[in-house]
Amino acid sequence: MGAFQRRKSLLLKYANIKKDVGLEFGPLAHPLIKKNEGKIKYADYLDKASLIKRYASSRNPDEIVEIDYIIKPEEPLSNSIPEKFNYLIACHVIEHVPNIIDWLLQLHKLLLPKGYLHLVIPDKRYTFDILRPPTPLSHILDDYYRNVQTAELDHIYEHIFVFRDIKADDIWQGQLSEHNMKTRYSAPNAYSAATKELNSGKYVEVHCHVFTSEQFMTILKTLIDMGILPFTICAFDDVINPYNEFIVVLQKK
């Protein structure tokens, strides 16, 4: 079973795609649900033409889908998405979000009662984030408390400095070499690159936060227990060989 099938089969246990209305964030060239399979809409930060340009080197332009809702970073999702859904899909999105609690609460508002949120999340132990410290609960609460809406210097610096050239296969096959552990930048170069990005005024696309599956689930359960996130956890599929991701399905309370 490929990564894509694994994601999809778990979603299909909860969402009735023939009947339900869904929204997928950042589908690019591989939407989990295609338009001919169900009532699905797509949302991203850019329109199709800009996405083709941006991902010219890594995605087939013919397969990049039309975007129904173009969302603006720093603005509430409900500003650009005026309808509600039975299910939402976000594959490899949450790690880019500067304020996770705020984002999950916004998604909560986009869901119909009992609606599902399907999250696919990279586990840092199997990605280029391998050396980054997992983001602690206190950091996630702090982002929410301060209403952080853009990537901050710590996010950008870590993304640049601690990035390592590693793929899930390298880990699963136990074939890490010195090459994988090389830094791309010296600390001073990473710092000046991060500061420049921060001051550019542009949307900075980095992995703001990094997780391991256990630590993400602990944080999620704690935030639910605290009464901050009005969701229940329906399913958790841990990382398996040869993939780099785990899957969590949440249901709106």
Place this chain on the structure above:
Amino acid sequence: MVNMTLNTIRKLIRFIKPVIPRSSVNLYEHRKSILINNVEINGLEGLEIGPLDKPLVTRHDGQIKYLDYMSKEELIVRHADACDPKKMVDIDYINSPQNELSTLIKEKFDYVIACHVIEHIPNMIGWLNDVNKILKDGGYLFLAIPDRRYTFDILRPITPLSHFLNDYQRNVKTADFAHVFEHIYLKRNVTAGDVWNNKAEEKIKIPRFTAKDAYARTLFELEPGKYPDVHCHVFTSLQFLDMIDTLISLQLVPYTVHKFEDVKKPFNEFIVILKKS
């Protein structure tokens, strides 16, 4: 260790010299011997931050001034449970933690001592630069720093370099949410003695607050006008040294590392002496 460079390793080798532990050494003798073996204090002018009832350099020892964020009388009340009021020293400079030292203090010192202070500072890079301004050229900053592996911070994650860069970039002035929440939520009733005697494991399991209670207490502590006094950041010894090395290479802290003394049984702290460059 993420940022460990060859340079750091070389420095470590230089700094870690075998020391024969003496069984009856107390904490203050330990600190003081490292101070006087590495910093000339005779006839020179020093400033000690937060001396309470146990200054490392007494007025009898040398030309020392004391700084704290309250007067002697207020400190006696605040530390009634832990300090001997008769030994509490007079404070020469009273500075609230939100104000820069270099704004208040117009003189310069040959050395500054800060024992168990840096972990309370909301913006570490900003503070190291502030202290730098009240040091004479070539002056020393003596830091005794608790290592989280031997204190009630045992469960807290090490504060990464990126966090300090962010505090500095945001010009953080007071303890913020992340600092206060972790201090409340993850504090454990563990002492250095528990750790050295392998008795910490059971104590670590006992939480003081649920996450929900810790969250409510944090919000209360952060109400306007309050300046919560917490361990904003936590360190382990080599990670701190490595981080200082990186901050020096980033030209964010104008010092060199003059001396490093790792945690020694039965204590909970390591010592770093920085030299103004």
